Amino acid sequence: MAQLIQIKPRGLISEKLSLREGERLIRYTQSICPECNRLLEAIVLERENKVFMRKVCPEHGEIEELYFGSYKMYERFSAYWKDGKGTLAPNVPMERCMCPYNCGLCSNHLSHSGLANIIVTNRCDLTCWYCFFYVKKGLEGAYVYEPTIEQIVEMVRMLRSERPVPGNSVQITGGEPTLREDLIDIIKAIKNEGIDHIQLNTNGITIALKGPEYAIALRKAGVSNLYLSFDGVTPKTNPKNHWEVPYVLDACRKAGLGVVLVPTVIKSINDHELGLIIRFAQRNMDIVRAVNFQPVSLTGRLTKSEREKYRITIPDCIKRIEEQTEGEITEEDWFPVPSCTPLSDFIQFLTKKPKYELSIHFACGAGTYVFKDDETNKLVPITRFVDIKGLIEFLEEEVEEMKSGRPRLVSLGRFVLKLKSFIDESKEPKGLKFAEAIADVVIKHSYEAVGRLQLKSLFLGMMHFQDKYNQDEERLQRCDIHYLTPDLRIIPFCSFNVIPEFYRDRIQQKYGIPVEEWERKTGRKLEDGLYRGVLRRGKHHPNCGCDLANYKVTKEVLQPSCACSTIHSSKIGAATVSN
Known part of the structure; x- marks a missing residue:
């Protein structure tokens, strides 16, 4: 297996970072203060079979955060630690980087771009409470960011110039990309630059409303698959698009366009439905190719108790899946x-x-x-x-x-x-x-x-993006999900979004326009683009997933535990499960 290589402490480690009773040092690293973004020495440690990160800011004190919910799994996974090829054509060439303050990619980055995100708009037709990305009207410094097709083409050409491996996989993201009226032209322009794989990150509402014709147009333009937000099988866990997702799947079936379901997993909110999400995907395996769970990244100023309420890590999700599938899928x-x-x-x-x-x-x-x-x-x-x-x-x-x-x-x-x-x-x-x-x-x-x-x-799949509380330079240097920007930088995901004041917000301000100016130019109000719940009136689609939540798993069959048929336009047969 690969040799474990780690960041070593640059000088004296603060006495406040010393181990306490019942703790074991795993490694040293560097991280940032969630308050002031100061670069700090940090330790990763084991306590009671869990992995924690601890760092101390001279101004804001100690920050300790759950890093990985199982030391046993951490140890098993660490056997596959590997340094990648990096890039031979860095955008920020320098002998010694000051990570994370000069991302773009720099000479010290250890992974080439596995997937490059292009934000085509930061407008959205939803206002999800946990989302940090969409433009919010009324906030000081709110900008609408929508790069031109010419700018997007230049970004893709920069990706293709990466060496030794030219980037060839792009995710079109937002905001909600389908709000761009020229999205089909954007997709074609990206495809024409030699990109093999184009993924469209979407909540699916526009596709549900426009139907198969729009899905077919997306596929013909060059979209390889949808990266479809899907947080649960019930309206309570997935209020954003519970009603609309079945119509998206219907459209994609007719278009032959594969779908990846993408649940954002939040402890105490939807972590009890991970097994049911997999059952929903299983029932739709003719068009659903994958489920990619994303444990939530915590943004904003949160107390430790608030973070403990919502924090969930990859091992925690895997354990819940084992329990909720009754051992069909184990850790x-x-x-x-x-x-x-x-x-x-x-x-x-x-x-x-x-x-x-x-x-x-x-x-x-x-x-x-x-x-x-x-x-x-x-x-x-x-x-x-x-x-x-x-x-x-x-x-x-x-x-x-x-x-x-x-x-x-x-x-x-x-x-x-x-x-x-x-x-x-x-x-x-x-x-x-x-x-x-x-x-x-x-x-x-x-x-x-x-x-x-x-x-x-x-x-x-599982992908746990970082936040300011668990930010780890070891992880950042190996990131292979990157953002392409109009200033022709290629910025790691966990710099772009973890320190938005250095990257995302600054770039969108520089290349965007104030909301008020956008409204004057377009003759529209920003809120006019919000979804009005057209598909939420009346009965649910028969494939909405409610029946999965209202059925109890036994060894023979998924048994009904309520009169689910009263809210559906037609009954769905129970999916059998054998143990």
Whole structure:
């Protein structure tokens, strides 16, 4: 496994950072003060099988924050820590960076862009209480930020100039991107610059209102999939688009446009529905390709008790999923994102060409694949029939041998011969042919093979973005989700949003216009774009998900616990679940 490399303390560590009874030091790092943004020495420590960060600001005192909800999982995930390729064409070239004050990317950044976000507007048709991003009328210094197509093209060209791996994956985001009337033209312009994968981050309301024709237009313009906000299966947990999501899925089915469901997970608000969200995705696996859970980032001034009320970490979410799926998906089924780098390294050495690698910090994200067993209707995690750890170790060994001079064809032959030994075909879902698909990916570099797997699987992911309370320079330096900006910088997500006064707000002020000026120019009021709940009148769509919440899981079937049919336009059959 990769060697763990860490930031070392620059000088004397404050006595206030010394360990206390029952604590164990894991590593040193650097962080910022959530009040004044001062760069601070910090320690990451273990206490009672949980991981915490502690830092002390000379002016604002001690800040301690839950970092990772399970030390056992932290230790297992840390085995996959890896430094990435970085960038050979930094926007901020410098011998010694002052992270996080000069992001853009700098010479010391350790990961290339895995996904580049382009904000096309900061207007939104919703006003979600936990969202920090949309422009709010009436606030001093409120600006509407909407870069021109020409500016967007220049941003994409900067992404494509990254080396050794030119960026080729973009997420169009906001605000709500579908409020841009020229969105189709924006998508086409991005696609014309050689971007292979375009993801549209949306609440889906415009698509629900406009229907399949709009979804088809998005797909034809170049959108690969929707990144669809979805916080729960009931109106209480998902008031933003509970009524609209089923219509979005209907439109995407007709358009052949895949969907990723994206729940923002907030402790005490919707963390009791993570299993039901997966059940909803399972029921719609013909069009839902993934669920990407995002534990909430806490913004603003919050007391410690307030943070404890809402703070949830990746291990906490994984534990709840195990409980709420009654053990169908366990914590051992999850691997950190950088665990996939041995496969990309193996392909890179075979082809002698730099390949995409997801070299983010192991605490940033995790994932697993699940497959549906058509006979039992159960979800079968990939770890049930593939020895993932053994396969990773084999690939790492082969990469080291190729580095030492072993001919590539010898390693390729060994891969073909050994691959099936890591797969228990007796436990493999019928018709999957996993070994054949993986061989096509490695040998033929076949996107079609990846597509075949996607159609038979559901990817479950976790991505925990940082905030000022748990900000960690070790994680920031390895970030591979970046923002493209009109000043032609490429800024890591957890700088852009964690310190908005340095990055997001300053950039949007510089390249945006005051709300009042925007209203004069367009002849519209900002609030005119707010959604008026057209689809929330009358009965719910039959696929809204309420029935999942109102059914109780037993060993035989999801049993009804209330008269759910009274609020639906038609009944839905209960999804069977076997244990």
